[in-house]
Amino acid sequence: MAEDKDCELKAIENPEWLKVDVDAEQHILYGIKHSGSVDWITGKLSHEEVEQLKTKIENIKK
Amino acid sequence: MIYHYTTIDTLAMILSTGKLKFNRLGKVDDLEEMGESLNVKLGKYAFVSCWTEEKEESIPLWKMYSGDNHGVRIGMEPDMFVKNIIKDLTLPAGSKMQGQLTSMLEPKDFLSPNYFIFPFRPDLTELFYCHIEYVDDVKAKTEGAFKLKMTDPEHASSSISFGEIGKYKNKRWAFQQETRFRIYAQPFNSVYGDANIGTIALNSFLENKPLPFSEYFILLRKDAIQNMEITLHPNSTQSDRVIVDSLCARFAPKCFNL
Numbered sequence A: 001m002a003e004d005k006d007c008e009l010k011a012i013e014n015p016e017w018l019k020v021d022v023d024a025e026q027h028i029l030y031g032i033k034h035s036g037s038v039d040w041i042t043g044k045l046s047h048e049e050v051e052q053l054k055t056k057i058e059n060i061k062k
Numbered sequence B: 001m002i003y004h005y006t007t008i009d010t011l012a013m014i015l016s017t018g019k020l021k022f023n024r025l026g027k028v029d030d031l032e033e034m035g036e037s038l039n040v041k042l043g044k045y046a047f048v049s050c051w052t053e054e055k056e057e058s059i060p061l062w063k064m065y066s067g068d069n070h071g072v073r074i075g076m077e078p079d080m081f082v083k084n085i086i087k088d089l090t091l092p093a094g095s096k097m098q099g100q101l102t103s104m105l106e107p108k109d110f111l112s113p114n115y116f117i118f119p120f121r122p123d124l125t126e127l128f129y130c131h132i133e134y135v136d137d138v139k140a141k142t143e144g145a146f147k148l149k150m151t152d153p154e155h156a157s158s159s160i161s162f163g164e165i166g167k168y169k170n171k172r173w174a175f176q177q178e179t180r181f182r183i184y185a186q187p188f189n190s191v192y193g194d195a196n197i198g199t200i201a202l203n204s205f206l207e208n209k210p211l212p213f214s215e216y217f218i219l220l221r222k223d224a225i226q227n228m229e230i231t232l233h234p235n236s237t238q239s240d241r242v243i244v245d246s247l248c249a250r251f252a253p254k255c256f257n258l
Helices: A047-061 B008-017 B059-065 B138-142 B171-176 B197-206 B222-226 B238-251
Strands: A002-004 A017-022 A028-033 A037-041 B002-006 B019-024 B046-052 B072-076 B084-087 B100-103 B116-118 B129-131 B133-135 B146-152 B155-161 B168-170 B178-186 B215-219 B229-232
Touching: A017 B116, A028 B197, A037 B197, A047 B146, A047 B197, B002 B059, B008 B019, B008 B072, B008 B238, B019 B178, B059 B171, B133 B138, B133 B171, B138 B168, B155 B197, B168 B171, B178 B215, B229 B238
Parallel strands: A002 A017, B133 B168
Antiparallel strands: A017 A028, A028 A037, A037 B155, B002 B046, B002 B072, B019 B046, B019 B215, B046 B178, B072 B229, B084 B100, B116 B178, B129 B178, B146 B155
16 A cells, blocks of 8 residues: 555555555655564654754663 | 464454454563563554464463353464455545555544554464564563664654564463464554654654554454354353353354364
8 A cells, every 4th residue: 555645545566565655756754564664754853853852862772 | 273262251252243352462461572662662552362373272271361260262264354345435635545455454444543553454474463482582572673863964764663563472471382463553644644744653652652442353254253163161161051052053153162
């Protein structure tokens, strides 16, 4: 199953992805693989969001 | 044939509703299975139904799961779930789905704003139907499941290996020879998302966002129920036999009641 924001939802067979969201240029934003791995990239984060995320990552590492 | 040891109450629910319950991983009896990685409690997003392929009756499993000598052992073919054809979904923006897919889930499950369940196909892949691996250290197998990194100063990427969650148990449980069905639910649905779906995913997991349910039911095929094999507990009473016979007569007259 694939998804993009122009056609919204297409059901297709894919050997790697169970579900995948792509942008207008077919870049993968978010996906679920048949292995159960869920992968994603964030959109452009604001300076504040980046700082919050860095803090979270640092706190998690402690 | 695979086998599930349970109570007569649960048998009654399976036969009367035609559905199998999947319990949240955090509610099963081995607390080590909770599966925590980067402070995200991954076990709260995993749901399982536990079985064994061992045909020989197991005294420990009778003891642990059949409820005080009054339970049953259910035997069924692993390929037991409905196969719904999902098509023509009306999506939030008013557009229609293209094509169709086979799913054990119902159409409504694809449209909930609060969750998305996978795998949705009833195929017996290793992700859906797995053989438990018994290991010395369950935590060591799952603590690296969530990976998170900054890819550049303005973007982050993440991945969660859900396939590792609900797959391992400590060696002390090896006597169970367990196989299990596994499904996972993420606490958001990208059908309702936007270009920031990655950020939504990241925040949802980092905040351990709750799901709107703590157990999940999947419909069984009628012929799979009719072919069910039911074994009464070795110490069952005559009244247990009467109850099970009545349930079978009403809901599954062709099932094999031992």
